Amino acid sequence: MDFIPDPQAAADWCHEQRRKGGQIGYVPTMGALHAGHDSLVKRSVPENDLTCCSIFVNPLQFDNPADLEKYPRDLTRDLDVLEHVGCDMVFTGTLASFFPEAESLDDIPQVDPLPAIAGLEAVSRPGHLEGVQAIVERLFHTVGKCRAYFGEKDFQQTLLVKQIAAAHGDITIVVCPTVRDASGLAMSSRNQRLDSSARQLALHLVQALRAADRQWQAGERNPAAIEVTMARELRRSGIQLEYAAVRDPDHWTADTPRGPLQKARALVAARIGGVRLIDNMALGESS
Numbered sequence: 001m002d003f004i005p006d007p008q009a010a011a012d013w014c015h016e017q018r019r020k021g022g023q024i025g026y027v028p029t030m031g032a033l034h035a036g037h038d039s040l041v042k043r044s045v046p047e048n049d050l051t052c053c054s055i056f057v058n059p060l061q062f063d064n065p066a067d068l069e070k071y072p073r074d075l076t077r078d079l080d081v082l083e084h085v086g087c088d089m090v091f092t093g094t095l096a097s098f099f100p101e102a103e104s105l106d107d108i109p110q111v112d113p114l115p116a117i118a119g120l121e122a123v124s125r126p127g128h129l130e131g132v133q134a135i136v137e138r139l140f141h142t143v144g145k146c147r148a149y150f151g152e153k154d155f156q157q158t159l160l161v162k163q164i165a166a167a168h169g170d171i172t173i174v175v176c177p178t179v180r181d182a183s184g185l186a187m188s189s190r191n192q193r194l195d196s197s198a199r200q201l202a203l204h205l206v207q208a209l210r211a212a213d214r215q216w217q218a219g220e221r222n223p224a225a226i227e228v229t230m231a232r233e234l235r236r237s238g239i240q241l242e243y244a245a246v247r248d249p250d251h252w253t254a255d256t257p258r259g260p261l262q263k264a265r266a267l268v269a270a271r272i273g274g275v276r277l278i279d280n281m282a283l284g285e286s287s
């Protein structure tokens, strides 16, 4: 596996592989890899001639400096994991190398927010999705034509990257299911920061989503009614709820859509012991 700590050299590597006829699969990450990331790489490996990953903790997408500071980092372990799951190249860079035209952080060009940047994450974490958009545009520019793999846990991010890819033209987005541990907790690099009681509390997120799903399966189609159920379940647990929302995934809206819906996704965000967690579920698709 090649490790390339420079975006321009990584772009040259990708260009050279494509010149030789290789189809590239790409998994963007912020490191602190877990089974969710493994699943993206394992999906890419058989679907492409080569798989590359990036590891870059993007300061632009952190609305809170303490959160950026505490974000887990372990490059040596991450490289080992990626080599074992069949990755061919890993690249990283610095903010300056991704934005060579900017002389300082303040000069990094502002993005024109895409429509997926409305509501929920945009309200809870102002500037977060714009920061994701800014770096993903550069990451896609670095890798070029590829299939890019994203986990469904960051649902609003998947909508955003599809819009970025559409503007880019030759990137195909592959959205992969959320990987959960045996208890149902969605895999996240932030889970490392949960102690055992916080881990127990965190299970209320998936339980609220399952309650929403049961309500949908029982015939409820009014998103506002399902939101009330989820908020009740989460507030009862005592965790610090940020949102419990239902959206039409094909017609994203900042606010709760008027029902009845034909298709729905429930999304939750909460802080548990100072750790922010998100999760979501397509309603009516579980067996």
Ligand code: PAF
Pocket (backbone or CB within 6 Å): 028, 029, 030, 056, 058, 061, 132, 135, 136, 154, 157
């Ligand atoms: O999902 C992530 O890990 C990040 O948001 C991404 C897509 C790598 C951009 O920094």
